[in-house]
Amino acid sequence: MKNTTLPDIEEFPPESETVTAYDRRCFKLYIMLLDADASGEDWFGAYTRIFKIAHIENREHSYQHYQAHLKRAKWMTTTGYRQLL
Numbered sequence: 001m002k003n004t005t006l007p008d009i010e011e012f013p014p015e016s017e018t019v020t021a022y023d024r025r026c027f028k029l030y031i032m033l034l035d036a037d038a039s040g041e042d043w044f045g046a047y048t049r050i051f052k053i054a055h056i057e058n059r060e061h062s063y064q065h066y067q068a069h070l071k072r073a074k075w076m077t078t079t080g081y082r083q084l085l
Contacts, residue, residue, distance in 0.1 A: 009026070030069070030072065030073035043063065043067075046066070047063075047066045
């Protein structure tokens with residue numbers, strides 16, 4: 001089932017020093033990840049809820065996918081947002 005609340009999610013977010021079109025499309029995703037992290041939600045529960053994934057074949061890969069997007073979301077709050085002002 002396709003997730004209709006989030007944009008098409010890439011395998012990993014960009015590692016750019018500038019805000020990208022992907023970042024702009026993923027604002028909602030980033031906010032959801034930051035909220036889950038701030039509330040102490042278990043990564044696996046947050047991942048399956050936010051990314052709307054019911055079955056995970058490779059838990060380690062899923063963890064890397066989650067962490068990469070969370071890291072990019074945190075970058076947006078410390079650095080990337082300045083480029084939007």
